[in-house]
């Protein structure tokens with residue numbers, strides 16, 4: 001390990017952990033009870049705990065390249081993200097699932113470019129975002145729109161998970177689509193009525209609004 005990494009580990013153990021020791025002990029004794037499943041991109045500039053002003057035990061997080069949700073299909077390969085969805089819903093009984101895309105997403109940009117031949121898993125994985133691609137010349141504006149369309153696409157796919165759909169329809173689980181603007185520290189929220197993203201207080205889906213927040217809405221606008 002590099003000296004820098006060792007220094008960081010030491011700082012955590014000596015400076016930060018002591019302040020959180022009792023909190024972690026409580027979480028070990030009582031178990032974790034996060035209420036939110038956060039599906040985010042692996043991008044190093046997206047910091048779920050910071051964005052959501054959260055601490056230990058509050059978020060169940062799965063991150064992957066592009067914040068994609070694979071189809072509910074157990075027949076192909078190893079689905080880490082699908083397993084995380086199942087665990088969060090069935091075991092942890094989360095009440096919210098956030099799919100958080102972000103500006104300047106490398107995965108979304110890669111949808112418009114060639115992937116190196118060696119990146120076989122990447123090429124396949126990117127298929128999960130292809131339906132969001134716009135038939136336009138590549139521009140920053142097109143990329144932002146594609147990032148947002150991809151979030152909507154992943155939410156639609158989440159609704160194909162039986163345990164998700166069942167709970168959403170019963171009003172016990174709420175899905176949220178976010179687009180995080182890295183350069184502004186701002187979250188845009190998908191308004192399920194219009195299919196558009198707007199600043200975070202405008203499109204929150206409140207419990208009881210509708211049984212199925214995605215029913216009849218063409219999210220890929």
Ligand SMILES: [Zn+2]
Pocket residue numbers: 041042043065066067102104105106107108
């Ligand atoms: Zn990304």
